[in-house]
Amino acid sequence: MTAAERQPTTPPASAVLTALLQAADQEVPTAIALRRELHAAPELGGHETRTASQVAAALGEPSAPSVTTGRLVRIGAASGPSVAIRAELDALPLTEQTPVAWASRNGASHSCGHDVHLAALTAAGRAVRRVGGPLPLVAVLQPREESNPSGAQDMVGSPQLEAQDVRAVVGVHVHPHVARGQVSAGPGPVNAAYDEVTITVRGRGGHAAYPHETRDPVLAAAHVILALQHLISRRTDPMHSAVLTIGTVQAGTAANVIPEQVVLTGSLRTFDPADRASLPSAVSATAGATAEAYECTAQASFTRGEPVLNNDPALATAAAACLAQAGLRVVEPLRSCGSDDFAYYCARYPSLMMFAGVGQPGTPDGPGLHHPSFLPPEEAVGEVARAMLAGYVAACSVALSGAAQAHRDAADRMRIAPDGGGRGQR
Numbered sequence: 001m002t003a004a005e006r007q008p009t010t011p012p013a014s015a016v017l018t019a020l021l022q023a024a025d026q027e028v029p030t031a032i033a034l035r036r037e038l039h040a041a042p043e044l045g046g047h048e049t050r051t052a053s054q055v056a057a058a059l060g061e062p063s064a065p066s067v068t069t070g071r072l073v074r075i076g077a078a079s080g081p082s083v084a085i086r087a088e089l090d091a092l093p094l095t096e097q098t099p100v101a102w103a104s105r106n107g108a109s110h111s112c113g114h115d116v117h118l119a120a121l122t123a124a125g126r127a128v129r130r131v132g133g134p135l136p137l138v139a140v141l142q143p144r145e146e147s148n149p150s151g152a153q154d155m156v157g158s159p160q161l162e163a164q165d166v167r168a169v170v171g172v173h174v175h176p177h178v179a180r181g182q183v184s185a186g187p188g189p190v191n192a193a194y195d196e197v198t199i200t201v202r203g204r205g206g207h208a209a210y211p212h213e214t215r216d217p218v219l220a221a222a223h224v225i226l227a228l229q230h231l232i233s234r235r236t237d238p239m240h241s242a243v244l245t246i247g248t249v250q251a252g253t254a255a256n257v258i259p260e261q262v263v264l265t266g267s268l269r270t271f272d273p274a275d276r277a278s279l280p281s282a283v284s285a286t287a288g289a290t291a292e293a294y295e296c297t298a299q300a301s302f303t304r305g306e307p308v309l310n311n312d313p314a315l316a317t318a319a320a321a322c323l324a325q326a327g328l329r330v331v332e333p334l335r336s337c338g339s340d341d342f343a344y345y346c347a348r349y350p351s352l353m354m355f356a357g358v359g360q361p362g363t364p365d366g367p368g369l370h371h372p373s374f375l376p377p378e379e380a381v382g383e384v385a386r387a388m389l390a391g392y393v394a395a396c397s398v399a400l401s402g403a404a405q406a407h408r409d410a411a412d413r414m415r416i417a418p419d420g421g422g423r424g425q426r
């Protein structure tokens with residue numbers, strides 16, 4: 001092999017990224033216009049077909065294959081290894097409270113920034129289509145991120161995604177806890193595992209004036225809520241992050257009636273697998289024993305959600321250099337008990353979730369994710385697109401070096417094999 005033949009067939013990653021960033025910058029005005037359209041007409045989880053069609057069309061493939069209400073758009077060679085970027089299609093059932101002319105008026109709201117992610121992905125994808133990339137890009141337009149069971153479970157393991165030969169998955173989520181122009185791309189666990197609990201406390205209803213003739217489930221439920229907190233503060237290692245939040249309490253229908261039952265729902269978030277395994281039975285036992293003290297009963301049931309979101313260390317390291325090249329400052333990793341179904345991709349592929357800053361200095365109490373006033377600035381579209389491209393180029397370089405290493409390993413095995421040192425050697 002001559003020296004010329006040993007030259008890589010693609011330009012160095014830095015040159016590719018520079019060209020992609022320049023191309024994406026030219027796509028940003030179109031992407032911002034799309035963001036406004038998506039924002040004005042959001043769709044709830046399970047109903048995102050129009051949103052998916054609009055984004056697929058913007059990515060140049062209106063007839064891209066569907067996966068439930070999502071789509072997969074492949075840009076580049078039709079076969080062979082690829083890198084995927086995930087963006088979420090769904091909005092929240094919230095009445096928007098922002099002053100912009102393009103605010104939603106249909107009772108749903110893009111209050112988690114998914115409109116920004118989708119628009120940014122079109123800018124990034126169109127840049128890859130124009131410039132080319134080290135590996136094909138698969139835009140994963142994922143439904144139902146905010147639901148349980150979530151849309152990531154439709155995608156991960158589906159024949160359509162398996163056919164893409166995905167070697168790494170990249171995600172970017174806007175985050176108000178990170179300042180504008182900054183990105184968190186930390187290795188390891190960054191989001192918690194998520195499970196939901198429903199607790200039904202049953203007693204004996206009756207007249208509010210004669211409580212001694214009843215078994216008041218409201219009083220019992222109040223003590224259950226308090227008692228459950230000791231599972232985090234006294235039964236969980238203080239070095240392990242975990243949180244149990246009771247989010248709904250449904251009791252009676254009248255001020256002068258003691259009801260028959262109270263239903264509590266909540267979320268349990270953990271990082272340690274042993275905590276995730278043991279806390280549900282502790283919740284059941286504590287709720288049951290506490291209710292029993294008030295001559296009531298309590299039964300708990302759990303719905304399992306996503307696992308811990310684990311960022312691949314090699315991708316995080318590679319992305320840091322590319323993010324800097326993209327003009328984004330890499331900051332201390334943001335780790336929280338938030339959860340994201342991107343964790344399912346992490347469990348199947350080397351993956352990297354980045355948090356792109358939309359926080360404004362001096363406004364620490366500004367509206368957060370899922371608040372009806374949350375509205376990332378328009379500049380976020382270009383910044384998220386840059387972060388996506390940085391992650392994509394980083395993931396391509398890691399995937400290609402991994403493939404090159406596997407090739408070298410195979411060649412080494414071939415060299416050992418003829419003298420009997422290969423197969424079965426220990």
Ligand SMILES: [Zn+2]
Nearest residue numbers: 112113114145
């Ligand atoms: Zn979100």
